[in-house]
Amino acid sequence: MAIDVSQRFIFDDTDIRGDIVSLSGCFKEIITDNDYPPGVAALLGEFLVASVLMSSTIKFEGRLVLQARGKGDLSLLMAEVTHDRQIRGIARYKQDVSTPDMQTLFAGGALAVTIEPANGERYQSLVPIAGSKLSDCLEHYFEQSEQLSTSITLASAHDAVSGLLLQQLPSQLVTDVTERANQWQHVTVLTNTLTDEELITLSGTDVLSRLFVEEQVRLLDENNIQFRCTCSTERTARALVLIDSAELDAMFDETAVIEMNCEFCSKQYAFSRQTLTEVLEGERNIN
Numbered sequence: 001m002a003i004d005v006s007q008r009f010i011f012d013d014t015d016i017r018g019d020i021v022s023l024s025g026c027f028k029e030i031i032t033d034n035d036y037p038p039g040v041a042a043l044l045g046e047f048l049v050a051s052v053l054m055s056s057t058i059k060f061e062g063r064l065v066l067q068a069r070g071k072g073d074l075s076l077l078m079a080e081v082t083h084d085r086q087i088r089g090i091a092r093y094k095q096d097v098s099t100p101d102m103q104t105l106f107a108g109g110a111l112a113v114t115i116e117p118a119n120g121e122r123y124q125s126l127v128p129i130a131g132s133k134l135s136d137c138l139e140h141y142f143e144q145s146e147q148l149s150t151s152i153t154l155a156s157a158h159d160a161v162s163g164l165l166l167q168q169l170p171s172q173l174v175t176d177v178t179e180r181a182n183q184w185q186h187v188t189v190l191t192n193t194l195t196d197e198e199l200i201t202l203s204g205t206d207v208l209s210r211l212f213v214e215e216q217v218r219l220l221d222e223n224n225i226q227f228r229c230t231c232s233t234e235r236t237a238r239a240l241v242l243i244d245s246a247e248l249d250a251m252f253d254e255t256a257v258i259e260m261n262c263e264f265c266s267k268q269y270a271f272s273r274q275t276l277t278e279v280l281e282g283e284r285n286i287n
C-alpha cells in the first residue's frame with residue numbers, strides 16, 4: 001500500500017517536538033513520470049521529504065520551495081510543498097549521480113528556501129552548502145535562521161523516502177539550561193541509533209517505540225500528502241508567450257501546433273496560434 005504521510009510527535013516533559021514523513025506512492029509517481037535514474041531519484045526524494053519536514057515547522061499559507069542549482073551533473077533539484085501538503089518536484093541532470101555529495105554536486109552554490117505566501121510577498125533564504133548531506137545543510141539553516149537546535153535524518157530507498165525531524169522549541173516546560181541541553185542530547189543520541197532501513201520501513205508508531213522506550217512521547221494524527229501538479233493550460237500559455245515574439249513566430253511558421261510538456265507531471269499541452277490567442281484573451285477577460 002502506498003503510504004504518504006506526515007506525523008508530529010511531542011514529548012510530555014521536554015520542549016522538543018518531532019515530525020516523521022514517509023513518501024512512497026507520491027515518490028513513485030514523481031520519479032516514474034520522468035524516468036529519473038536511481039541516484040537522481042534518491043536525492044530528489046530527499047528534497048521532497050525535507051520540504052515537507054520544513055513546512056511542518058512553520059505556519060504559512062501558500063507554498064514552500066526547496067531548490068539547489070549546480071554546474072555539474074545536476075543542474076537543478078527542486079521540491080515544492082503547499083500548506084495543505086501537496087507536493088511536486090523536478091530534477092534536471094546530465095547523468096546519474098552515484099555518490100550524492102552536496103558539496104561536490106553544488107560546489108560554490110547554495111540551497112534556496114523560498115516561501116510564496118498565497119497573499120503577500122515571497123521571501124527567500126539562501127542556505128550555504130555546509131555539509132556533504134542535505135540534512136547537514138538544513139540543520140545548519142535552522143541553527144542560523146531560527147536559532148533552534150534541529151536534527152534531521154533522511155533516508156531513501158528505490159521506492160520510498162522518509163525523514164525525521166527533531167526540534168528544540170523555545171523554553172516552556174523546562175527552563176534550566178543544562179537540563180534542556182541534556183534532554184536534547186539524550187533524544188538526539190537515541191535518534192541517531194535508527195538505521196536508514198528502519199526509518200524507511202517502520203511506521204511512525206514503531207519508530208517511536210523503537211527509539212523512545214522510557215520517554216513519554218505521543219504521536220499525533222497522520223496527515224496525508226498528495227502529489228499534485230499546479231500546471232494548467234493558462235499557466236503554460238503564459239510561459240510560452242514569455243519567449244521572444246519573433247522566436248515564437250518562427251516556431252509557429254515551422255509547426256502548426258507547439259507542444260509543451262510540464263516538467264513536473266509530464267502532462268502535455270498543445271497550442272495552435274489560434275488556441276494560444278484564445279487562452280490568453282480568456283485570461284485577460286477574467287482579470
Ligand SMILES: [Zn+2]
Pocket residue numbers: 229230231262263264265266267
Ligand atoms: Zn504539471
